[in-house]
Amino acid sequence: MKTYYVYILKCSDNRYYTGFTSNLSKRFEEHQTGKYKGSYTCNRRPLILSFYTEFTNPSIAIETEKQIKNWSKAKKEALINGAYDELVNLAKKNFK
Template identity: 70%
Template sequence: MKTYYVYILKCSDNTYYTGITSNLEKRFFEHQQGKHQESYTYKRRPLELVFYAEFSEVGFAIDTEKRIKKWSKAKKEALINDEYEKLPNLAKKKFKK
């Protein structure tokens, strides 16, 4: 059975990049080496792998990646820091009056 990874990289400008791969070590190396000049991470190196999760079903991994990409920086940091109790409050939409 193949394993898929959803991962978060912390970039040198303190932004986060979320991606998906079936070979985490290889993909991280490619990001660090700047293999793809058009990539978001290319000009934001060096990078730090700060989070990853394993999945056995590619569809679930893709859905998770898409969901995390829409999250705020604060919500991503709560996930990275294992502060799961903060996630519900960070998930609430803030409406202006």
């Protein structure tokens, strides 16, 4: 059974990049070496692999990647730090 990964990279400018791949080590190396010039991470190296999770269903992995990409920085950091109980509160908007 093939494994798929959703991952979060911390860039040198303290921003986060979220991606999807079936070969995590190869894809991280491509990001780290700037294989794709003009990509989001190319000019934000060096990078840190801050988080990844595994899936066996590529559709669920892609949906998860899209979901995480829309999260705030605080919510991504809660996921990275394993503060799962904070995720719900970070999803709520602050209506003043």
